[in-house]
Amino acid sequence: MTDSPGQIRHVAWREIFPWLILLRTFRIAISPLLLALATLAVLLNPIGWSLSSRIFLTQAQRVAQPATSQLAAALPPAIQAWLPADASNALLGAYFQLAEPLARLYRLEFTLSEAAYYVFGFIWTMAIWSLPGGVITRRAVVQLATDEPLGIRPAVTYAASKYLWYLLTPLYPLLGILALAAPIAILGWIVWLLPGLGALLAGIAWLGVAVAGVAAMWLIGGLIFGWPLMWPTISAERDGDPFEAFSRSYAYVYGKPLHYFFYVLVAAFFGTLCYAVVVGAATIVQEFGFWALSWGSGGPNAAELRADALDVYLGNAHPSDRGTFWNAGATLVGLVIGLIDSTVTAFRFSYFFCTTSAIYLLLRHDVDEKEMDEVHVETVPTSVPPPTHPVAEG
Numbered sequence: 001m002t003d004s005p006g007q008i009r010h011v012a013w014r015e016i017f018p019w020l021i022l023l024r025t026f027r028i029a030i031s032p033l034l035l036a037l038a039t040l041a042v043l044l045n046p047i048g049w050s051l052s053s054r055i056f057l058t059q060a061q062r063v064a065q066p067a068t069s070q071l072a073a074a075l076p077p078a079i080q081a082w083l084p085a086d087a088s089n090a091l092l093g094a095y096f097q098l099a100e101p102l103a104r105l106y107r108l109e110f111t112l113s114e115a116a117y118y119v120f121g122f123i124w125t126m127a128i129w130s131l132p133g134g135v136i137t138r139r140a141v142v143q144l145a146t147d148e149p150l151g152i153r154p155a156v157t158y159a160a161s162k163y164l165w166y167l168l169t170p171l172y173p174l175l176g177i178l179a180l181a182a183p184i185a186i187l188g189w190i191v192w193l194l195p196g197l198g199a200l201l202a203g204i205a206w207l208g209v210a211v212a213g214v215a216a217m218w219l220i221g222g223l224i225f226g227w228p229l230m231w232p233t234i235s236a237e238r239d240g241d242p243f244e245a246f247s248r249s250y251a252y253v254y255g256k257p258l259h260y261f262f263y264v265l266v267a268a269f270f271g272t273l274c275y276a277v278v279v280g281a282a283t284i285v286q287e288f289g290f291w292a293l294s295w296g297s298g299g300p301n302a303a304e305l306r307a308d309a310l311d312v313y314l315g316n317a318h319p320s321d322r323g324t325f326w327n328a329g330a331t332l333v334g335l336v337i338g339l340i341d342s343t344v345t346a347f348r349f350s351y352f353f354c355t356t357s358a359i360y361l362l363l364r365h366d367v368d369e370k371e372m373d374e375v376h377v378e379t380v381p382t383s384v385p386p387p388t389h390p391v392a393e394g
Contacts, residue, residue, distance in 0.1 A: 018362055021144055021372065022267050025354040026274045028140050029090075029347060033152045038346035039339070041132045048124030056117040066104075090271035090278075091264070094352035095228065098125060102174075102223075130166035133353050134159030138235040140357035145236075145375035154378070162234055169230045169242040173223040180212045180219075222250040225260065229253070231353070232360035238376035252363040259366050260359070267355045274351060282344045286337060309333035313341070 028034070053062055101122035105115060135155045142150040159166065187205060191198030202209075226249035233248050234240035253260060294302035308326075311318065312334025364370050 018365060018372070019263060019266055021358045021362065022263065022270060022355060024144060025140065025267075025351060025358050026270070028143055028149075029136075029274070029351040029354045030278070031139075031149075031350075034136050034139065034350050035343055035346050037132045037135060038350045039343050041128050042342045042346045042349070045125055045128050048128065049121045052117050052120040052124065056113045056120065058113075061111075061114065061117075089268055090275040090348040090351040091268050091355055092271070093275075094348040097348075098129070098352075099224070099227075101125065106220075126167055126170060129349070130163055131156075131159055132349070133231050134162060134166045134235060136350055136353040137232045137357045140354040141232055141236040141361065141375050142377060144358055144361060145373045146377065158235070158378070162240070165234050165240070165242055165245070166231055169234065169245045170223070170227045172242055172246050173219050173227075176219050177216055177223075180216045184209055184212065222253055226250050226253040228352070228356040229360045229363070232357040235357065236360065236364075236375045240376075248364070252360075252367050255367045256363055260363060263359045263362055267359065271351055271355065275348065278344055278347045282340050286340055305330060305333065309337055313337045 057065075101118045104110075105118050135152070135158075138158050139150045139152075139155045142148070142155075187198070187202055187209075190201060229249040229252060230245040233245040237244060290302050290306045293305070297305075304322075305326075308330035312331050361372050361375075365372060
């Protein structure tokens with residue numbers, strides 16, 4: 001018996017709903033090698049910020065630094081109502097942490113030392129994350145396009161060869177913003193020296209300042225929403241360079257903004273679920289040891305060791321009357337707890353880079369009509385065996 005012509009034998013869900021590719025990012029993000037690389041970056045990043053704080057800030061300025069994200073607080077209430085909170089979301093949490101230094105520079109009242117602190121910290125952050133971000137986006141775009149995992153060595157080699165492009169690409173729009181701000185800053189210098197004359201000149205020139213503000217708005221808007229697409233561009237395209245990353249990211253943000261927002265919304269909600277799974281798994285890993293330890297040591301001893309180890313992790317450690325060995329053991333346990341927590345944080349960044357890679361492929365398909373599997377994959381040349389010559393018959 002033959003099938004009727006109208007019978008459906010197979011549904012290509014990926015072709016009907018291309019955004020389902022976003023649901024494949026979790027499997028890539030939890031790769032042990034990618035998590036290890038991201039964990040190393042998470043551990044190294046605070047070193048530069050601590051150094052910048054000691055160099056540029058006074059003790060009072062260090063205490064006065066806001067603890068909450070200024071960028072997250074600046075979101076419109078309607079957007080905040082739609083998106084999950086950044087504290088519980090892998091995608092938004094990593095984005096706000098990477099972009100926060102630039103948001104804090106965009107305010108009226110800050111000193112030169114504070115500006116230097118954030119500039120140094122931002123450059124340090126980009127320098128630390130350029131290699132892991134390049135590796136993760138490279139592996140993600142290849143695996144999402146071909147369904148075949150890319151080896152860690154080819155991914156590291158590829159990202160290392162384009163390290164400067166990953167590092168410098170997000171800085172290019174900033175150069176344009178600084179070029180627009182420089183003449184206005186000179187005008188501000190006149191206002192500082194001669195307030196009356198400066199205010200008059202500012203009033204005369206303010207129409208031109210408004211025009212510069214429109215250009216700056218275009219650059220800033222494209223940078224805020226487009227920079228997560230820049231690294232996947234370099235990782236996916238054969239000729240991916242800073243200019244192509246800049247032009248593609250801005251074209252996709254302004255060309256399909258509603259598509260972009262929909263993909264971010266799906267990724268944000270999926271990221272909340274994924275982050276909850278990872279946090280739950282890390283909690284089991286951490287608490288299982290204390291639970292098993294309590295069977296031999298007793299509940300009070302295990303609870304005290306846990307409390308002292310958590311104090312070490314949180315930086316609130318104080319010598320215990322249990323002795324030197326107890327303190328040393330609590331310190332080592334606290335370091336392990338810190339490593340587990342750093343791995344959880346690293347997942348946020350791994351998921352962020354994997355998801356932005358998927359969003360880049362989706363937007364490229366929407367705007368440029370390029371298929372998902374059109375990703376540059378370097379082929380390894382195979383050795384050709386030498387030709388065999390037939391033996392002449394006698």
